[in-house]
Amino acid sequence: MLPSPIAIPAFSDNYIWAISHQGQCVVVDPGDAAPVERFLNENGLNLAAILVTHHHPDHVAGIATLTRDRNIPVYGPARESIPCMTDPLGEGQQITLDAIDLSLTVMEVPGHTLGHIAYYSEAHGWLFCGDTLFAGGCGRLFEGTPSQMYTSLHRLAELPAQTLVYCTHEYTRANLEFALAVTPENQRVEARLAAVVAAREEGQITLPTTIAEECRTNPFLRSGDESVKAACEARDPGASTDDVQCFASLRRWKDNF
Numbered sequence: 130m131l132p133s134p135i136a137i138p139a140f141s142d143n144y145i146w147a148i149s150h151q152g153q154c155v156v157v158d159p160g161d162a163a164p165v166e167r168f169l170n171e172n173g174l175n176l177a178a179i180l181v182t183h184h185h186p187d188h189v190a191g192i193a194t195l196t197r198d199r200n201i202p203v204y205g206p207a208r209e210s211i212p213c214m215t216d217p218l219g220e221g222q223q224i225t226l227d228a229i230d231l232s233l234t235v236m237e238v239p240g241h242t243l244g245h246i247a248y249y250s251e252a253h254g255w256l257f258c259g260d261t262l263f264a265g266g267c268g269r270l271f272e273g274t275p276s277q278m279y280t281s282l283h284r285l286a287e288l289p290a291q292t293l294v295y296c297t298h299e300y301t302r303a304n305l306e307f308a309l310a311v312t313p314e315n316q317r318v319e320a321r322l323a324a325v326v327a328a329r330e331e332g333q334i335t336l337p338t339t340i341a342e343e344c345r346t347n348p349f350l351r352s353g354d355e356s357v358k359a360a361c362e363a364r365d366p367g368a369s370t371d372d373v374q375c376f377a378s379l380r381r382w383k384d385n386f
């Protein structure tokens with residue numbers, strides 16, 4: 130069994146996920162090369178491959194430096210322009226990272242960007258979902274539509290409940306503060322927020338989360354719940370018409386929260 134992925138902090142709130150095995154390492158969304166190089170050097174690891182979920186600079190800006198003196202594959206979304214990409218990927222493709230003995234299935238999850246992909250390991254129960262699903266929230270709709278993001282999120286929500294979600298930002302506290310504003314009487318959200326606040330005060334990260342936890346407390350996966358619909362309708366008349374309209378209303382609300 131592979132060791133659990135390790136978070137390499139980058140910028141103010143990014144995480145670059147590192148998966149290592151027997152001296153080899155694969156990283157996910159390296160927006161900055163310097164912390165990756167430090168991690169590799171400190172742990173005596175060889176970089177064997179790079180996985181990319183989408184084209185935003187805080188996820189890809191370190192790739193050119195990391196590949197300058199390395200002949201390694203760079204996997205990424207076929208529908209987006211990724212620096213140094215060698216292996217463009219689309220829906221349903223499977224890749225095997227021989228260096229670390231890990232197989233992954235590609236899921237297209239547009240919304241945050243139009244070509245955004247996620248990587249899922251059924252064997253290990255790991256999901257690397259970039260900026261689509263966050264702990265307690267979801268990514269902004271920079272390119273896609275509410276309908277696309279709603280569909281993408283609910284595809285992820287259908288993965289096994291115990292799936293570990295490795296998203297790429299430390300947004301959990303802010304997301305749960307918003308979730309509690311949407312449903313102030315929700316004791317599950319309140320308890321989760323309290324635990325997250327305590328963890329952050331101790332300098333701990335709040336990831337990974339699980340699909341089960343997100344289905345319980347993430348409002349963006351609960352736009353069909355009556356309490357969430359009522360909250361959106363009160364702010365945005367007509368928002369409760371259907372689940373996608375409710376989701377769109379939630380996303381607009383969060384954008385200005």
